[in-house]
Amino acid sequence: MGEILLMKGNEALAEAIIRAGVDGYFGYPITPQSEVMEYLAAAKPEERTGMVLLQAESELAAINMLYGAGATGKKAITSSSSPGISLMQEGISYIAGAEIPVVVVNVVRGGPGLGTIQPAQSDYFQATKGGGHGDYHLLVLAPNSVQEMSDFVPLAFDLAFKYRNPVMILSDGLIGQMMEKVELFEPIPRWTDEYIREHHGNWATIGKTPDRERNIITSLDLVPERMEKHNMHLKEKYEQMEREEVRFEEIQTEDAEYLFVAYGSSSRIAMKAIKLARAEGIKVGLLRPITLYPFPKKRLRELADQVKGMLSVELSLGQMVEDVKLSVECRIPVEHYGRVGGMIPTPEEVVEALKTKIINR
Amino acid sequence: MNEEIIIAGFGGQGVLSLGKILAYSGIMEDLEVSWFPSYGPEMRGGTANVTVILSNERISSPVLNVYDTAIVFNQQSLDKFEPKVKPGGLLLYDPNGITRHPERKDIDIYQIDATKEGAALGSTKVLNMVALGAYLKLKPIVKLENVHKGLLKSLPERHHHLIPLNEKAIGVGMEKVKLIHKAEHVNAK
Amino acid sequence: MAKSKVIPHHDVPLDQIIKPENIIFKKTKLFTDNVLSYCPGCGHGVAHRLILEVIEEMGIADKVIGIAPVGCSVLAYEFMDLDMQEAAHGRAPALATGIKRTNPDKFVFSYQGDGDLAAIGTAETIHAANRGENITVIFINNGIYGMTGGQMAPTTLEGMKTSTTPYGRDPRQMGHPIKITELVAQLPGTCYVTRQAVHTAALVRKAKKAIRRAFEYQKANKGLSFVEIVSNCNSGWKMTPVQAIKWLEENMLPYYPLGDLKDVGLD
Numbered sequence: 120m121g122e123i124l125l126m127k128g129n130e131a132l133a134e135a136i137i138r139a140g141v142d143g144y145f146g147y148p149i150t151p152q153s154e155v156m157e158y159l160a161a162a163k164p165e166e167r168t169g170m171v172l173l174q175a176e177s178e179l180a181a182i183n184m185l186y187g188a189g190a191t192g193k194k195a196i197t198s199s200s201s202p203g204i205s206l207m208q209e210g211i212s213y214i215a216g217a218e219i220p221v222v223v224v225n226v227v228r229g230g231p232g233l234g235t236i237q238p239a240q241s242d243y244f245q246a247t248k249g250g251g252h253g254d255y256h257l258l259v260l261a262p263n264s265v266q267e268m269s270d271f272v273p274l275a276f277d278l279a280f281k282y283r284n285p286v287m288i289l290s291d292g293l294i295g296q297m298m299e300k301v302e303l304f305e306p307i308p309r310w311t312d313e314y315i316r317e318h319h320g321n322w323a324t325i326g327k328t329p330d331r332e333r334n335i336i337t338s339l340d341l342v343p344e345r346m347e348k349h350n351m352h353l354k355e356k357y358e359q360m361e362r363e364e365v366r367f368e369e370i371q372t373e374d375a376e377y378l379f380v381a382y383g384s385s386s387r388i389a390m391k392a393i394k395l396a397r398a399e400g401i402k403v404g405l406l407r408p409i410t411l412y413p414f415p416k417k418r419l420r421e422l423a424d425q426v427k428g429m430l431s432v433e434l435s436l437g438q439m440v441e442d443v444k445l446s447v448e449c450r451i452p453v454e455h456y457g458r459v460g461g462m463i464p465t466p467e468e469v470v471e472a473l474k475t476k477i478i479n480r
Numbered sequence: 481m482n483e484e485i486i487i488a489g490f491g492g493q494g495v496l497s498l499g500k501i502l503a504y505s506g507i508m509e510d511l512e513v514s515w516f517p518s519y520g521p522e523m524r525g526g527t528a529n530v531t532v533i534l535s536n537e538r539i540s541s542p543v544l545n546v547y548d549t550a551i552v553f554n555q556q557s558l559d560k561f562e563p564k565v566k567p568g569g570l571l572l573y574d575p576n577g578i579t580r581h582p583e584r585k586d587i588d589i590y591q592i593d594a595t596k597e598g599a600a601l602g603s604t605k606v607l608n609m610v611a612l613g614a615y616l617k618l619k620p621i622v623k624l625e626n627v628h629k630g631l632l633k634s635l636p637e638r639h640h641h642l643i644p645l646n647e648k649a650i651g652v653g654m655e656k657v658k659l660i661h662k663a664e665h666v667n668a669k
Numbered sequence: 670m671a672k673s674k675v676i677p678h679h680d681v682p683l684d685q686i687i688k689p690e691n692i693i694f695k696k697t698k699l700f701t702d703n704v705l706s707y708c709p710g711c712g713h714g715v716a717h718r719l720i721l722e723v724i725e726e727m728g729i730a731d732k733v734i735g736i737a738p739v740g741c742s743v744l745a746y747e748f749m750d751l752d753m754q755e756a757a758h759g760r761a762p763a764l765a766t767g768i769k770r771t772n773p774d775k776f777v778f779s780y781q782g783d784g785d786l787a788a789i790g791t792a793e794t795i796h797a798a799n800r801g802e803n804i805t806v807i808f809i810n811n812g813i814y815g816m817t818g819g820q821m822a823p824t825t826l827e828g829m830k831t832s833t834t835p836y837g838r839d840p841r842q843m844g845h846p847i848k849i850t851e852l853v854a855q856l857p858g859t860c861y862v863t864r865q866a867v868h869t870a871a872l873v874r875k876a877k878k879a880i881r882r883a884f885e886y887q888k889a890n891k892g893l894s895f896v897e898i899v900s901n902c903n904s905g906w907k908m909t910p911v912q913a914i915k916w917l918e919e920n921m922l923p924y925y926p927l928g929d930l931k932d933v934g935l936d
Contacts, residue, residue: 125504125513125634142771151519171770175763176796183760183793187767190754191734191775195767213757236519297542298500298515300507324752324768326731326775333701335746337737337755390540465545 121303128268128294131301132198132224133158135272136170140307142193143171145184147203150236151292152226155198168309178203182210182223189214189221190336192315192323194276198224200292201242202233204250211285212251215353216338218322220279222272223257224288226295229434229461237461238292238384243438246289247412254350256357257287258364259411261382265299273307278364282356283322289411291434293384293463357413366409367418371397375404377477378422379469380443381432382408385457389432391466396473403473411439419446428452428477432469435459452477481511481536483621484544486561488529489553489574494608497634498551499530502612505622505630506534514542527556534621549619551611553594558582568663572615574607582660589661590618597652606649613653624650697721699730703747710910712900713742715867716809719877720778721749723884733776734768736761738790740782741815759790762797765804776887778805783824784814787849791823794849801858801892805883808850808895811902812921819905823847826920831905846924850897854930860891862931866899866922868914882935889935899925 126134133155136144144164146156156174164170171188175181181197188195199207204225214221225246229239246259258278260271268290275286315323320331327333340346368386371393372378379389386407396403406422408415423429428451431440440455447453456472458464464472485502489495499515506513517530531547533539549570550561555578565571567586575581576595592614598607616622622630627650631643699721707713724730730751737745739758746753756764761779769777786794786808797804813831814820820833824846828837838846854862861883865876876898883894899921903913 123507125500125507125515143767145767173766173770175766176792179760180763180766180793180796183757183763184767184770186756186760187736187754187764187769188771189767190764191768191772193771195771209757210760217755292519293516293543296517296519298503298513299539299542300513324734324754325772326733327750327752328731333746333750334752335755336753337746339743339755384543387539388541388543391544392541394540463543465543466541467545 121305123300123302125298126265126301127154127296127298128262128265128290129154129226129296130158131265131269132272132290132295133162134303135269136196137162137164137167138304138306139273139276140168140194140309141170141196141276142309143173143184143188143195144197145173145175145181145188145195146197146199147175147178147181149200149203151228151238152198152200152224152295154295155224168306170309178206179210182207182214185221185223186210186214186217186219189219190217190324192310192319192325194310196222196224196272198226200226200228201230201239204242204245208245208251211257212253212255213338214285215251215255215257216253217336218283219285219336220276220283221285222275222279222288223285224290227289227291229459235461236292238434238463239459239461240291240383240385240434241436241438241459242289243411243433243435246287247414247442255353256360256412257285258282258360258413259287259289261289261409261411262294263383263386263407264294265297265301268294269301269303273304280319282360284356289383291384361413364410365413365415365417367415368407368409370405370407372404372406372422374402375425376427377401377403377473378426378429379403379405379432379473380408380419380429380439381405382411382439385432385434385464388464388466388469392432392469392473395466396470399470401470401473401478408439414442414446416442416446419443420448423447423450426451428454428480430473430477431455432464433457434463452480454480481534481621483534483549483619484547485532485549485551486529486544486547486564487532487551488527488557488561491526491528493528493553494605495528495553496530498608498612499532500634501627501630502532502622503534504634505627508626508629508633509622511535512537512539514539516542527554529557549615551615553607553611555579570618572611572618572657574611585661585664588618588663590614591658591660592653592656594653597656598649601645601649601652603645606646609646609649610653610656613650614657615653616650617654617657697725699725699750701748701750705748706744707741708904710901710903710913711741712811712867712898713809715873716807716876716898716900717745717748719867719873719880720780720807722877723881724751724776726881727884729776729884732774733778734772736764736777736779738779738781738785740785742780742782742809743816745780759785759788760793761785762790762793762802762804762806766797766800766802769802769804773803776805776884778807778884780807781809782815783808783810783812783822787823787847791849794853795856798853798893798895799856799858803887803890804893805887806893806895807880808897809900810897810925811900811905812846813902813905815902815905819902819907823849826924848925850895850930853895859893859895859931860933861886861894861929863895863929864897864899864925864927866917866927868901868917872927885935891933891935897925899927
């Protein structure tokens, strides 16, 4: 059992970055995730593991630093919040196209525009449907606790390198700013150059040796036949993710007649709403997607044969609800309930919405 | 055991650190804990509040609408959170600067003159610990030895020499807490 | 190569011509066999060659990671037999930072045009230079956007006609041609900042020395080394190669004078 501490989500993330054997963190300050870089700066990662910590001149630069470092087979990560993530979209698209394994953390705040510094889940579309230009997907993990802010860092790198694809940890201001108990994992040593050569030497730009062809990292191909082939290759990766990487958690679904679908911070609120509703005799459960892409379509489709209706609870005007609807294929009513602009729905409100939108519709 | 607490006051009154010490004490007691602050510009001189939950079970929502206990240090917070205490719940407040006192009849209301007692101890900074003592006297959900461990964990080492003063403040709070009103119509729960 | 091949209009078989004793000039080993996509008369091919010669001569090819920009040299990685990355427009110095910081024992260079380095990537250029990243930046300045068809660049000269300034660049409207190299030289993070050209044999030799010196600076971990090469774009300038070189000498060089702007010393 590892050390147990009381930490903010952002701090647990930062500590996990050092422990995960990351080679470089590149970022730019933005509320509500500035604690990440502040924690890292105070923790002296250069001394602990040799990890590079660099405050970039912009999010544009930061994401491109990830491009450069990730393309050498090193573990590179950045964290930001919504407006900063928007700035990074160019780089993320290039990274997805060039198949570079990196991890991007979005501690979401309300938008659009400068919006608010308070929590929101209004970047779901951006995270799961692409975000930048071109046909691509990130693999998106949605932590709902401080513990998962820590645990998902090594998981994200495993997945990023398994698929040579950018992975996003989609958190929000609530998970980032709250403190909970966290059990830290044992530090994972940074990869040696030999390890990188052995495992990633067939693609990473680590210096061409005479025994192999040169490695090129690029998203460009001006020959349509080849570019189409590349796109189809990316599609195969996404299909493999859909087969192998769907993760979700179910709470009290065994006897459920109704279902909340909620991820991240709103799943926590839904958990409380279940307690309140069940105290009134309403049999409601929760499906919490842990991977937002790939989305747990199959399980939701199965649950559509069991429950009478689903309520997608989100800190947005209704984004994930579209994926829930696509999953259940109009078999049962699916509705959305959410608060936005930094407002957080109370568990009581969620129960009320279940009654008015689903049970008594 | 599931105790849902809101702590609120001005920034600088040690609201967030009171919550943190309570949460850390909970960890030492082997409880599940959560701590969620108001954050942003309002931290800088305005009102601050933090929701702290201690529980035997996995904690669901870290953000709540109603609370078992409210610990408040200023008028704004009293006005905001008095209506949010569950019937039969506890409202503990510092009368310093309060002009409109709590009026509810269905909750327990206690006063602790934390600002004054803190000053008497030589540091207004420990007013939050005076309030913690008062709270623990009324709801001894964590043992004092675990509060000590919580202080050790949550205070940076350079402040460890202040622990005896903090513990003294807790003692004062336990001693000086004053009943204002005992709840009528408490639900048998 | 097939023995039967003969050069058109000549009766001598190819293998008679390519005998080793006849070789007086050959392709640099680090060039790939891909045909250069640059226009005849363009300076890019020469600049590529100089970089590759320097890398070969220093014996560091297995430690080099190069970065291609967006612009005519977007496909530079097709011609350089090195591990290379292709950057988004203007972001090469950020890529270089990420590579070099996590691989301090590698040699990293970016190869960028004027639009890439001095317009869309100005922030990345200035800040990488200001941080003193131990990288080498090769900056090709031909005063125009070549790849997209001859639009105004930040370095387009006053009065110069381009497809987006058909009546000539008017500084009152479009600002002045930016001397980014002078800006970069101001920054304490740079160790070696120089402006070169490659349109005569003598200048090619000088430019090669400068590129070598830039890589030597990188080897010595002295900070960012920066080599501008003032070049021509005969297609974009709508000139023959010979006219373009003449125009370069008469117009570009007076505004962008050649020589070292900064050389802190290698010792």
